[in-house]
Amino acid sequence: MASSKLFEGIPPFPDDIPTVSMNTVSLAGLRENDAKAAEQTLAACKELGFFFLDLREDSMGDAMIECIDQLFTIGQEIFDLPESIKHQYLHDIPRSFLGFKPRGAAKTETEEPDRFEWFNLGQDGLMGNIDLQALPEFVIERIDYFKKFLNYSQQIATFINHTLAKQLSLPAETFAAAQRPTELSGTVVRFIKAFASPDAKDLRTSMIHHTDFGSITLLANVIGGLQVLTPGGSALDEDAWRWVRPQPGCLIVNLGDAMVQWTGGALRSNVHRIKYPPGEQRFADRYSLAALFRPERNASMKPKMSQDLAGVENTELTAWEWEQQKPMQGSLFLHRSIIPDHTYL
Template identity: 65%
Template sequence: MASEKLFRYIPPFPDDVPTTPMHVISLQRLRSADTTASKEVMNACQELGFFLLDLRGDELGETVIGEVDALFEVGQKILNLPDDVKEKYLNDAPKSFLGFKPRGQAKTETNEPDRFEWFNLGQDGLLGNTNPQPLPPLINSHNSLFTSFLQHGQTIVSTIASTLATQLGLPADTFTALQAPHKPSGTVIRIIKAFASPDVKDLRTSMIHHTDFGTITLLANVLGGLQILAPGKLPTDDAAWSWVKPQPGCLIVNLGDAMVQWSGGLLRSNVHRINYAPGLQRLVDRYSLAILVRPERNASMKRLVGEPVEGEEDGEGLSAWEWEVKKAMALTKGEAVMQSKGGKAAANI
């Protein structure tokens, strides 16, 4: 997450809205193989599939905080480029999600146009796994910063993945071997802008509820707006949604469907969405920075432990790319059921 200084220039997060209780786990303790921290990660990834990772006090973490501060400034400039410039780099979904996604291209649960845009930078191009994607000069001039942030983020992802594998009784490299950064994948850095909501008509969902396809997501926010669905509840229940309060120096971490698949449902991917920001924060455009990690394209999606996940493609015989295409096509055709997957039963949380 960004440093304390970026939180000084935004309206305060209100005290009168429901917030999601989340584990706060120290990266320093996790990287030192602290037993308690390792168990906390496992509990968080079975209960909610989300936790806050405190980067402060760790050398790598402090470096990432500085990179996030710099990239928030760069990201705002990128997403505030003229539309005719950004539209030269449009994505080609579902064939490719790299590049610019304009506001209103997707729909919300009420079939209204979405209220966000993003720019996706592919890991493969940044790390030389494939030819670089076409990029605006503004991004190209900061390639070294994006690449450094990605590499440091992948180190953090590796730490989390190794911890979870060990907690599940698997070899420590079980998950890291399936998402190696030097092999082609759908992993991206995503810069997101959710637009301010000054009018009553804007007080609605910006991005529809969903679970992430991939393995692990690292998210940096300053403004609120991210909401998590309570386990065991339906997305149509307004009371079941609560806000995540961003914390200085902390990344928001969540698991995706691939980790649920590999773990046979022992780990959890939880439904979430972007809503309007709470309180006076709704008057300000909301910028986010994320690393969305996916398995390498040829990784097997075979279950490694646990039992088949009800309602999920088993993955037997499928590569990660084939598995992701099936999920993307189901989503595009409206056949996908947006529900949380895996983890502990709601009654046991």
Template identity: 50%
Template sequence: MASKTLFEATPPFPDDLQPVAEIATISLAKLVADDASEAQTMLDACRHLGFFLLDLSRDTVGEEMIKEVDQVFEMVRETMDLSTEEKVKYSSDPPRDFRGYKAEGIMKTETGAPDRCEFYSLLQDDILGNSTVSPALPTPEPINSRSELLRSYFEHGHYALKYICRALSTQLHLPPETFWDLQAPTRSSGTMLRLIRYAPSLSPSDMRTGLLSHTDFGSITLLANVTGGLQVLNPQFQPEDEAGWQWVRPRPGCLIVNMGDAMVQWTGGILRSNMHRVKYAPGEQRLVPRYSAAILTRPYKEAAMQRLAGGRIPTVEDDEREGLVIQDEGISSLTAWEWELKKAMALKEGKDCARSRGGRELRAMDVA
């Protein structure tokens, strides 16, 4: 997350706002030190809410990433301040190609109203030189002039991601590198950095959902933002019930981390991919642009989407013995790239009704 200085330059998150989600704060330094208690707390958060705050402080690499977030936000601002005529030169073409610019209003919210966000997506393969299919695309000057920052930001994100993956693998009694190997940055994938801007909410008509409720269909998301607006769904509520939507309060020096659908699939529903959305920013924050940067991590393209074996991961036979029916929607026979394209097409055609996934209880024999 951004530095305290950047937070102090932004209108404050309202102290009296309700309901605010109770999100566990996990120390990256403790994960690096292989703190079993911290790893267990993180697993609990990933099973119940699917979200946690990752405190980057007191870790050398984490402290560097905090400084870089401020620089990335400046890049987002400069990019989005370009003229519309300039930005549309770099328009994306999903689902064929997710790279590039998406203008505000192209997608819809739950009421059918246009969305209120614009973003620019940068493929990890292009930044790191992993692409074997298509060449890197041209980028606007605010991005093109910061190639070293982008490479470093990805590398520092990988550092945090690796220790998250190791802790989850260990807590689920899997080999330590299990989850990391499925999304290692040395292999070609759909992993991207998304630079996002939401316009200020200056009128009552702007005080609505800016980005439709959804789950992330990758593996793990690392989000940096300063201004509020992100809401997560209380697992006890249905998305149609407004009382179930809870505000997420950003904190200096912390990333907001959430599990994606791939982690649910691999763990047979143990980890939770929770619905979330972006509303207007609360309080005086609604009067300023909302910037964020999300590393959307996805498996390497040839990774198998079948359920992992061993450890605490239940087998299909376990499900049958316990009278459970865990539908994999035909995912298990697909590669990660096939699965992502299938889900992207379904979302574009309105056939995939977003819902929270996972969060199943561990079997009694697996609880220490």
């Protein structure tokens, strides 16, 4: 998450709304193989599928916080680029999700247009696995910031993957070996801008409820709006939703469907959505920065343990094949594409 200085000068997060209770795990603890941190990580990934990762008091974490602060400024400037420039770099669904998604291009559960835009950069291009995607000059001039953020995110994802594997009595590399950054995948760095909600008609969902399609998501944001569905609750029941209160210096981490598949249902990929920001925060635009990790294209999606297998297919499919045969739900518009070759994104 961003440093505390980015939390200064914004409207306060209200104290009178229902917030989700999430474990806070220390990055320093994970890096030091601390038993308590490992146990907290597994418990969070089994019960809610979300947790806070505290980057503070860790050398790499502190460097990542500084990088996030810089990218928040860059991200706002990217969204402020003239529409004529952004429209030269629109995503090309279903071929590719890279580039800009305009506001209103998807629908919410009420069939109303969404209230957010995003900008995606592919890991493959940033790593040199394929040619870098076409980008505005403004982004190219700042590409090293994105590469730095991706590198930190890759290291953190590896620590989480190793921790979960060992806690599940699997070899440490079990999950990490299926997400090598040097191999083709759909992993992206994403900026999201959810627009302010000053009018009564704006007090609705900005991004439809969904589960993430990949393995691990690392999210940094300052203003509220993210909501998590209470396990066992119905997405149609407003009382079943809980707000996530952003914490300075802490990333929000959640698991995606691939981790459920690999663990035979032992871990949880929880439903979540972006609502309008709570309280006075609704009068401000909400910016987020995320790394969304997905399995490498040719990784096997066969479960690596058979604890439950409830709702999990014992498949021989590769990640690319598995993603293509997943049910086409409206929410998956946000997280997958159907592309045949090296443009797999």
